[in-house]
Amino acid sequence: MSAKTIIITGASRGLGAAIARAAAELGAAVVLNARSAEALEAAAGQIAAAGGTALAVPGDVSRDDDCERLVDAAVSRFGRLDALVNNAGILEPIAPIAEADPQAWQRSWAVNVLGPVLMTRAALPHLRESGGRIVHISSGAANRPVVGWGAYCTTKAALNHLNRVLALEEPTLTTIAVRPGAVDTPMQGVLREKGAAGMTPEEHARFIRRYEEGDLLPPELPGRAIAVLALHAPHEWSGEFLSWDDDAVQALVREATAAR
Numbered sequence: 014m015s016a017k018t019i020i021i022t023g024a025s026r027g028l029g030a031a032i033a034r035a036a037a038e039l040g041a042a043v044v045l046n047a048r049s050a051e052a053l054e055a056a057a058g059q060i061a062a063a064g065g066t067a068l069a070v071p072g073d074v075s076r077d078d079d080c081e082r083l084v085d086a087a088v089s090r091f092g093r094l095d096a097l098v099n100n101a102g103i104l105e106p107i108a109p110i111a112e113a114d115p116q117a118w119q120r121s122w123a124v125n126v127l128g129p130v131l132m133t134r135a136a137l138p139h140l141r142e143s144g145g146r147i148v149h150i151s152s153g154a155a156n157r158p159v160v161g162w163g164a165y166c167t168t169k170a171a172l173n174h175l176n177r178v179l180a181l182e183e184p185t186l187t188t189i190a191v192r193p194g195a196v197d198t199p200m201q202g203v204l205r206e207k208g209a210a211g212m213t214p215e216e217h218a219r220f221i222r223r224y225e226e227g228d229l230l231p232p233e234l235p236g237r238a239i240a241v242l243a244l245h246a247p248h249e250w251s252g253e254f255l256s257w258d259d260d261a262v263q264a265l266v267r268e269a270t271a272a273r
């Protein structure tokens with residue numbers, strides 16, 4: 014039987030690249046997407062050099078035609094689709110609601126919410142066939158309001174609810190939203206560099222302190238948990254908002270790792 018095939022959006026760097034590496038280590042054929050073709054090829058090349066199977070398909074998840082092209086490329090190359098990880102996301106605008114640029118709000122919703130909707134629609138026919146899985150990369154900010162993160166918080170809350178609706182509408186699939194924790198990625202760099210303009214000084218300083226004290230997670234830790242969920246999550250978890258370090262998730266990670 015051919016290997017499971019998984020699409021990961023936003024996989025040129027940070028958490029998405031780590032999810033892709035982990036999924037390849039677990040034996041999946043990995044299809045990586047992001048806008049920057051060069052960085053994406055590098056991430057796919059790293060997986061191939063380590064003995065994995067990877068395909069890079071550049072594109073913007075907020076564009077319907079790019080999402081269709083990404084799914085078509087995955088299925089025509091590997092003949093099947095078993096999982097989709099909606100990971101591509103942006104933090105900005107970092108500004109109070111009263112001051113934020115409305116166009117930046119629109120972009121946030123286009124990438125963080127419409128993107129997962131378009132990707133899900135494009136992938137659904139194939140995921141129904143395989144009885145596949147979708148993992149939406151959410152955030153603790155979906156439940157916790159943060160000053161200056163109005164766009165980000167509301168898009169992640171919407172993503173969690175999208176996940177719940179999808180679980181009802183597509184009972185043959187397993188669809189999960191995951192909180193990856195505070196991860197040491199370029200997005201955290203954006204927060205440190207630009208956060209002072211919109212966040213409270215205390216909250217901004219707290220993230221800088223976490224970085225300086227080495228308290229951010231290496232992407233490999235949540236990356237592995239998310240890859241395992243995308244390939245092996247039990248159906249009864251469909252519709253849930255999980256944390257990467259929940260006991261049940263970590264038990265599944267140990268089981269999947271031992272089985273390799």
Ligand SMILES: NC(=O)c1ccc[n+]([C@@H]2O[C@H](COP(=O)([O-])OP(=O)(O)OC[C@H]3O[C@@H](n4cnc5c(N)ncnc54)[C@H](OP(=O)(O)O)[C@@H]3O)[C@@H](O)[C@H]2O)c1
Pocket residue numbers: 022023024025026027028029046047048049052072073074075099100101102103124150151152153192193194195196197198199200201
């Ligand atoms: N880092 C954290 O602490 C943290 C915490 C909670 C949740 N998250 C979530 O985890 C996910 C990954 O975050 P990260 O920290 O790894 O961010 P990151 O370092 O900024 O990486 C984001 C990835 O998404 C891609 N991307 C951005 N816009 C895109 C678009 N329109 N179409 C396709 N790809 C796009 C980027 O590549 P291009 O720019 O080349 O397109 C990049 O590969 C996000 O959903 C984020 O909200 C992160």
